[in-house]
Amino acid sequence: MSLLNVKNLKKYYSAGLIKKRYSVKALDGVSFDVVPGEIFGVIGESGCGKTTLGLVLSRLERETSGEITFKGSKLSGTLKLDPETRRQIQIIFQNPYESFDPRLRIEQSLLLPMRINHICDNDAERREKILGYMKDAGFEPPDAFLNRYPHELSGGQLQRISIIRAMLLKPTFLVADECVSMLDLSVRASVVNLLLDLVERERTTVLFITHDLSLAGHVCDHIMVLYLGKMVELSTAKRIVESPLHPYTRVLMSYSPSIFKKREKINVKKLGVETAIGSGCVFEPRCPYSFEKCVEQMPPLIEIEPNHSVACWLYLKT
Amino acid sequence: MKNIVLDVQDLSVHYRINKKVIRAVEDVSFKVEEGDFVGIVGESGSGKSTLAHTIIRLLPTNAMVVSGRIELLGYDVLSLGEEDMRKIRWKEFSMVFQKSLNALSPVHKVGNQLADAMKAHNPNLTEEEIIDRLKQLLRMVNLPERVLKAYPHQLSGGMMQRIMIALALLNHPKFIIFDEATTALDVVTQGQIIEEIKSLVKSLSLTGLVISHDLGVVSELCDEIVVMYAGRLVEHGTTEQILQQPLHPYTQGLVRSLPDFAQEKKKLSGIPGNLPDLSQPVHQCVFAPRCPIATEECFKTVPSTEEIDGRRVACLKVGARI
Incomplete structure (x- = not known):
């Protein structure tokens, strides 16, 4: 049984001045299943719709069309959730300095959501619980940090606290949107490790959004690759990293700077196209392997091997 | 023996902020030989950008060079007058900045801005000569000629970064500093620009520095790496x-x-702790509070930079593995 089922999800934003209205297809027909307890990775470059997906799934943005089923009940259609479902879906944002109220002390920022969701009976118990989490996260002594304001903490410390803030509510489903991308390398590991420890302990399911393929390969069970709002590949993390099929995933792999192994670079056409044009494959304008069929029609996402789906005519030639 | 193009000796740069003194760069020395690219790697607050800005003398007014000497292409950079400096900056050496959108004026066309920088150093050139040179530069960085007539906001991040590279190459410099030149870009664009920089560096026989927090980027571009931590060369x-x-x-x-892709799914190891407070004078190894192998000794003495097997390390415990 899947925890979250997404069917043909679309999110269009309208843009432009009144006369030349056009729509930006941030998500264009995305379908997938997330099994309970897994870490589901979403990979893509800026503008591919990965953040939009996180916002729609955490019900902060309404979808244009499509269906979202969470634990068997329908989520799509409205942003009004019952408080219990609201508690079960939490989100961690990229920039912790922008996701904390600058005028509240850390203690207040952590207590407030617990009060609203009736976690524990009184503030003393809640405080006890917060201190326990902080101690596990390496804050020594934990109570010294509770009286501080967000700006008095470093990025890594504050991001660890925002993970704690989300996890204190015991969510079933957690969206982590680029949660380490603005942190320094040496503190990144401690934040990722805290997230992994907590979600393993609480058996939380995670949607892990990142642009860093090597990090996703490290952390995730499944990876979905998005390009301009379309799913181009979906498989286990191991397969995506070891034998990517879609040309875009292969290009992405070949260009990820790594100190471990120098890879052969795949040449792509020079200038990136930022919006999809016409009815062809979204990646066709940059694809080094494209042929006539790619210009005509967007390939469907087809399961080519067990647990490995790809949207590319190269694999659908029959 | 190759010529030394850049020689930085015992450089210390401090900032004065709210009556506090921030020690951004402390006692840094290194040399760059002709034709080499040296990467300066460090996390935020390590002083790598301050170092770069000191070399081309673009420090803000609250910064003071406390000690040291910088010799770049034979010029004693720190003792030159502002007017003399302006004559050679961008002609002999130049820099590619990180935030390209902030580095260019939003209300002037790209072509005019490039031409201005060209005229400032070559007042005798005719319009045609300037346009020829600009077109030649655009070809070098793989851009179509039409971008000359565009405003910065009409170009994508990758195109803007290529414009910044073209701007830096304008007057045939011999030395170039890339300050986080590819940081804000997407993976594929970043990869393409790295490849382009590599071939440009080769064909123009440039020497330079690459400042980055990303070891991957630096390892692609550089022959040598300087690792900085809390303002010091480690x-x-x-x-x-x-x-x-x-x-x-x-x-x-x-x-x-x-x-890494190749590794099995397992825990990442990081470095516990945070950067020390740079406003406090340090009489110990700066890394000691976060170091897993630090002993009492490390909290008492400042390690000097020792030469071992042709490389330099500032650590009392060299050789001891974590």
Whole structure:
């Protein structure tokens, strides 16, 4: 049984001045299943719709069309959730300095959501619980940090606290949107490790959004690759990293700077196209392997091997 | 023996902020030989950008060069007058900045801005000569000629970064500094620009520095790497030495905190702790509070930079592995 089922999800934003209205297809027909307890990775470059997906799934943005089923009940259609479902879906944002109220002390920022969701009976118990989490996260002594304001903490410390803030509510489903991308390398590991420890302990399911393929390969069970709002590949993390099929995933792999192994670079056409044009494959304008069929029609996402789906005519030639 | 193009000796740069003195760069020395690219690697607050800005003398007014000497292409950079400096900056050496959108004026066309920078150093050139040179530059960085007539906001991040590279190459400099030149870009664009920089560097026989927090980027572009931590040089060696056999515990931690495709899913190891307060004078190894192998000795003495097997390390415990 899947925890979250997404069917043909679309999110269009309208843009432009009144006369030349056009729509930006941030998500264009995305379908997938997330099994309970897994870490589901979403990979893509800026503008591919990965953040939009996180916002729609955490019900902060309404979808244009499509269906979202969470634990068997329908989520799509409205942003009004019952408080219990609201508690079960939490989100961690990229920039912790922008996701904390600058005028509240850390203690207040952590207590407030617990009060609203009736976690524990009184503030003393809640405080006890917060201190326990902080101690596990390496804050020594934990109570010294509770009286501080967000700006008095470093990025890594504050991001660890925002993970704690989300996890204190015991969510079933957690969206982590680029949660380490603005942190320094040496503190990144401690934040990722805290997230992994907590979600393993609480058996939380995670949607892990990142642009860093090597990090996703490290952390995730499944990876979905998005390009301009379309799913181009979906498989286990191991397969995506070891034998990517879609040309875009292969290009992405070949260009990820790594100190471990120098890879052969795949040449792509020079200038990136930022919006999809016409009815062809979204990646066709940059694809080094494209042929006539790619210009005509967007390939469907087809399961080519067990647990490995790809949207590319190269694999659908029959 | 190759010529030394850049020689930085015992450089210390401090900032004065709210009556506090921030020690951004402390006692940094290194040399760059002709034709080499040296990467300066460090996390935010390590002083790498301050170092770059000191070399081309673009420091803000609250910064003071406390001690040291910088010799670049034969010029004693720190003692030159502002007017003399302006004559050689961008002609002899130049820099590619990180935030390209902030570096250009939003209300002037790209072509005019490039032409202005050209005229400032070559007042005798005719319009045609300038346009010819600009077109030639655009070809070098793989851009179509139409971008000359565009405003900065009409171009994508990758195109803007190529414009910044063209701007830096305008007057045939011999020395160039890339300050986080590819940081804000998407993976594929970043990869393409790195490839382009590599071939440009080769064909124009440039020397320079690459400032970055990303070991991957630096390892693609540089022959040598200088690792900085809290304003100090902690290790300096060839790219291979630094990545394969880091000697300083900080470098070791940095290399190990990189996730890799090849590894099995397991815990990433990071470096616990935070950057020290740079406003306090330090009489110990700056890394000691975060160092897993620090002993009492490390909290008492400032380690000097020792030369070992052709590389330099500032650590009392060199050789001891974590």
